[in-house]
Structure formats: structure tokens, C-alpha cells
Amino acid sequence: MFRNFKLVPNVIFGRGCFSQLDEIIEKQRQNNDAWVVFVTDDVFRGKTLEKRIPLHEKDLVLWVNVDDEPKTKYVDELTLKVKAYRSSFPCAVIGIGGGSSMDLAKSISLMLTNEGSSTLYQGWDLIKNPAVCHMAVPTLSGTGAEVSRTAVLTGPEKKLGLNSDYTVFDQVVLDPELIKNVPKDQHFYTGMDCYIHCIESLEGTYLNEFSRSYGEKSLELCRQVFMDDHPDKDDKLMMASFFGGMSIAYSQVGACHALSYGLSYVLGTHHGIGCCIVFDYLDEFYPAGVKEFRAMMKKCKIELPRELVKNIEEEQIEKMITVALGLDPLWENCLGKDWKSIMTREKARSLFIQI
Known part of the structure; x- marks a missing residue:
């Protein structure tokens, strides 16, 4: 159906x-x-x-x-x-x-x-x-x-x-x-939300030609904005955002968004920067995307916060894990129908404690 x-x-x-x-x-x-x-x-x-x-x-x-x-x-x-x-x-x-x-x-x-x-x-x-x-x-x-x-x-x-x-x-x-006057860091974080949408959609098990068509165009526009600093970058980012949203309309996001929801729920981290913080630790799932993301960070002179989870209580980490693992469609898109045998609570914990 x-x-x-x-x-x-x-x-x-x-x-x-x-x-x-x-x-x-x-x-x-x-x-x-x-x-x-x-x-x-x-x-x-x-x-x-x-x-x-x-x-x-x-x-x-x-x-x-x-x-x-x-x-x-x-x-x-x-x-x-x-x-x-x-x-x-x-x-x-x-x-x-x-x-x-x-x-x-x-x-x-x-x-x-x-x-x-x-x-x-x-x-x-x-x-x-x-x-x-x-x-x-x-x-x-x-x-x-x-x-x-x-x-x-x-x-x-x-x-x-x-x-x-x-x-x-x-x-x-x-x-x-x-x-046009959005502060540099905020511009990057919201733009990367779009970039990460597309990586998760294009690498996901829900992928179809509808999602691929919008996702690939959105990625192309993101690269023109954050790598080429195109003179029409505001027009391009606005359309990248629209196309990125269309890409996940018929598919889904993935591991980064699921984990960032857990991070945000406990620490109140804003969505865009939260996705960036998490994505930087997901080489295992999106190796090419993470590599390009880091190149964009370097090009835009962005420094991400580190060690956010270092001193939080065990109960808070458990809540992060529960919130993240409650997003079944996101994990299925990332890892397939058998995702629960791969993304266990222990695996999720190992990812969070790095952040």
C-alpha cells in the first residue's frame, strides 16, 4: 500500500x-x-x-x-x-x-x-x-x-x-x-539540518525515486551554499530547505535525528546545533556524509560544543536513550526492520557518552 x-x-x-x-x-x-x-x-x-x-x-x-x-x-x-x-x-x-x-x-x-x-x-x-x-x-x-x-x-x-x-x-x-542577515553560526546549524535530512533520506531503507530526486537536488544546493559560497546562497538555501523537507516527506530521517531528540529532550539543545553535535559522531552510519560535513564546518569556521554528556546523571542518560529509541520509523529507515537487534540500549549509550 x-x-x-x-x-x-x-x-x-x-x-x-x-x-x-x-x-x-x-x-x-x-x-x-x-x-x-x-x-x-x-x-x-x-x-x-x-x-x-x-x-x-x-x-x-x-x-x-x-x-x-x-x-x-x-x-x-x-x-x-x-x-x-x-x-x-x-x-x-x-x-x-x-x-x-x-x-x-x-x-x-x-x-x-x-x-x-x-x-x-x-x-x-x-x-x-x-x-x-x-x-x-x-x-x-x-x-x-x-x-x-x-x-x-x-x-x-x-x-x-x-x-x-x-x-x-x-x-x-x-x-x-x-x-540574509541570519548570524553565521545559526545559518550553519539550520542549513546543516537540511543537509543531514538529505543524507539520512538518501542512505535510508525507505529510499525511493521520489525521495532521491528531491534529496539529491537539495544536497547539490547545500554544497553550493556551504562549500562554494554562491552569490545567490540565500535563494539556494531556501530551496534546499524546501526540497530537503520534500525528500523526507516520502521517506524518513534517521539515526542523527533520533539521537538528537534524546539530547534535546534532556539538555534542551536546539535542534539544528543538536543535529550537528550528534552527526559528528556518526561515521559508522554515514561515513561519506560525516566527512563532507566536517569539511563544511572547516570551511565555515564552526566549532561545535564538546563533552555535553560528560557530567550528567545516569538517570539523564537513560532518559536520552529511552527518547531516542522510541522513534521506531527513524531507526527502521536507518538500519532496517531488525534495527532493535543492532541499536540496543548499550549501543545507544556508547554513542551518547562520546558527545
Whole structure:
């Protein structure tokens, strides 16, 4: 049985296309009472981008803090704020920011129409009702959140996404001008999330020609950005992120993402840098990819944190292992159906204690 997955139905790309956001949203404003929620990274508060948000009189701007990875508790709090703002649902929820802001926007749009806490929906295809119309405006590129069918959240017991066809954005606005001033390290870490997506997809047991086609193009673009320093690198990275997300839509990520989820759950490590930290120890699984990754690190003058796990408690290491090994599809994509006989708790521990 082949998967019949949902794609983002509307995409606009080009330098300056952010200026068309109001026109795009207008199609959702069906009556005078229609209103919109802008879920916006608070790093833009007081900055030029804030003044460019096409805010109408009844609209709400939710300034979200993403210093920490998105948590189910935060999603639930933000959803309650939206519900308390007006008695009717917003006609659209717009995520403006990096992967975390986009995942928060996805989550809020879903939790407005699905009862209970977001913790109830961490997993695959647990969402029952379609979301409020939701759109993405990425200001970072690499996570693939703009095109993926998941909103990754850390809950009380696990780090796991709200994975469903209803999670997919209805509209994506890809304006390369919005990522031109991203700090060097952050630019690298989010870009490497895309690179690692593709390596895991292309080396995985779930690989098919659909995934391969997008993954190979995304890798080519990543190399132009991080090895060639191409003059159009912002445009290229934005498309690499989109294609990288498409590559894993019909396959999966692998060992790096599974282990980084464990690391992030316990230590709060941000996703992009967490993937980079873990990937640097995965020669055994992705030898060519790790070698090229290190060349990109050297080229971009990036130094990764070391010895993160050195002084943590045994209970924390056990939790890392439990969270990482709870992601069955990722390990099956990496190691095959018999993955549990290969990636034992002892093997996972040996990897974590190196980090």
C-alpha cells in the first residue's frame, strides 16, 4: 500500500514576495469579523519586520519566544490565549520565524480544532480534525518545517511531533531577503539540518525515486551554499530547505535525528546545533556524509560544543536513550526492520557518552 501524502498546496517564491502576504491572507477574510493570528518570533519585536506585518484592526500578534525548543505546555498556553482573544476562530494562523516558530503556528492551528492538550497528539496520525488555515513565512532556512507534515514538540514524557496530513501548511511564502542577515553560526546549524535530512533520506531503507530526486537536488544546493559560497546562497538555501523537507516527506530521517531528540529532550539543545553535535559522531552510519560535513564546518569556521554528556546523571542518560529509541520509523529507515537487534540500549549509550 503506497502512502498518499499531502503536499503544501500553495507556494510563492521570490525576493520581496513577503509584500504580497496581505493580498494572500485577504482570500481568507470572508467577512468583516474575520481575524488573523500572526505567530511571530519575538526576536523581530521592534525591528523592521514588525512594521511590515500586514496587521488589520482585529488581528492578533503572538510574540513567541523560541530560546527553548517548543514545548507542549507552551502550545497549550498560546492556544488558550488565542481562544480567549475572541469568541470565534481566526480565519488564519501565520507563522513568521524559524522552524520553532513555524512548528508553534502549526500546533496552535491544530489545537484550536482538536480538544485537549497537545500531549495527546504526539505521534503519527492522531489528529482527528482539520486545522484552521495556516501559513508559513520562514526567516531561517534548513529545518524543512515549512513543508513537513510534523510540528516537533517536547512533552512531559517525550519529544515527538504532531505528525499528520492536517499539519501541512496551506500556504508558504518563501522570500530569500528574509534570511540574509541570519548570524553565521545559526545559518550553519539550520542549513546543516537540511543537509543531514538529505543524507539520512538518501542512505535510508525507505529510499525511493521520489525521495532521491528531491534529496539529491537539495544536497547539490547545500554544497553550493556551504562549500562554494554562491552569490545567490540565500535563494539556494531556501530551496534546499524546501526540497530537503520534500525528500523526507516520502521517506524518513534517521539515526542523527533520533539521537538528537534524546539530547534535546534532556539538555534542551536546539535542534539544528543538536543535529550537528550528534552527526559528528556518526561515521559508522554515514561515513561519506560525516566527512563532507566536517569539511563544511572547516570551511565555515564552526566549532561545535564538546563533552555535553560528560557530567550528567545516569538517570539523564537513560532518559536520552529511552527518547531516542522510541522513534521506531527513524531507526527502521536507518538500519532496517531488525534495527532493535543492532541499536540496543548499550549501543545507544556508547554513542551518547562520546558527545
